[in-house]
Amino acid sequence: MTERVHVDHRRCRRHALCVIVAPDVFARGGDGRMHVTQPANADAAARAREAERYCPLQAIDTERRR
């Protein structure tokens, strides 16, 4: 069972709070959108989940998927 981090670009307002909380997962791409690097380890995954809880637009989803 893995987690897949996903940003809903219609909801995201590109505040970049997720970059502050989990810089190894979220980054602003050249197109201005938030780009996701899927977490490489458990620590990064935990930070991604934390970013999901902070996101003011609730645009991040880290639901567990099989």
Add this chain to the structure above:
Amino acid sequence: MSAHRLRLIVIVGGGVAGLRAAERLIERGYDGRIEIVAAEPHAPYRRPGLTEGLLNGHVSPAALRLRARLEGRVRWHHGVAAVGLDARARRVLLDDGRYGPYEGLIVATGMTPRALPGARRATDRVQTLRTVDDALRLRTTARRVRSVLVVGGGLVGAEAAAALRAGGTAVTVVDIAPTLLHDAVGPRLGVALTELHRRRGVHVVTGATVQAWDHAPGEIRAVLRDGREIGADAALVAIGAHPDVGWLQDSGANAIDGVLCGPTTHVVGLDDVVACGDCARWPNLRFDTVPQRVEQWATAVAMGRHAADALLDGPRDARPFAPVPWGWTEQWGVRIHMLGRPLAGSLGAVDGDPDRLRGALATQDGDGRLVGAVVAERPAVSVALHRAIGAACPKPDLTDAAAWRPPAPVSAAPAPAPRGHEPHRPFVERRRTAPAAA
């Protein structure tokens, strides 16, 4: 690890801080009971979305609902308010006559809007804005009337003014300060944002206060101190809010302007009680030792999580809560970030053109440390400045937390339960320890 094993944790307040605290307890592997006492009848929702979305009809209340991973572990008591705390008996007294016994307590009751003297609140014509019900009522009113007077041009007032104006309502904002958002973003961005509102057709009256109200039938007339009169079909009073901590009076806690906490979020004067979110006043040792409140979403999330940790770890082992505050507001599509303590000194431009709402201003404290910044439409700069403030003002450690002392004598030992609220039955039975198998 746990100073002692808690089996029954009560959270008072079902906003984002309380919700994130519950989520963190579960994440930490706490396997006792969690009871949340929540005055509002609704599941937790994104309060900032009330002005940025709900008011101008872009989103529905259902879309504001907060997701959380609670794994079915939380028992909710919606529509129930705490009215007192008997800390000696470890009971939260409830407005329905019951009480909630606890072993650990998390205070997360947020704030209530301040009323303006003379203005009858919660009528159709004079409203305040904090809850989803407030926002829905204001939206209904705005659709029926032509003009709204907004008293107060802070974060809530200015965001609401933009939303109402965008929806076609004629809006006047009256604020005592020289610009809108003066106490949130400082004078320079304040000027730029005031101009932005004016360009979009908001009538902004600064440096003015409402002295008297005239509730004529079908109309409101506000008389300003300088004698001017402003007429409108309805009014929104947005002059700030005060922490909802009245229920902690006589509990042994200091609940004068928010509940006083130590650096770890433990409530000063009480055992096994922590607080988080808008209602908490605590010293952020990263900056100084003076207890302060922060009314920001991200701080409420962080503090909810931290308070859960602090409760489980106990006062000796808990880390100090010392975030670099991160707040935002969106006005007419312009994103503003407020980092650290932007008003601690005078703000100077450090990036771009802040006067045209594309750039950043930063400030230092008396020791020359970078302590705060305000950033307009520059998210990448905001990330860099947030990191730079964190580097200039390093995280305190356990020793710093242990050395902190409350500023003034805190009130005496917990008083007995307030009279008139004699609780007669608990809302949850204390779990009986199963007799040890022979």
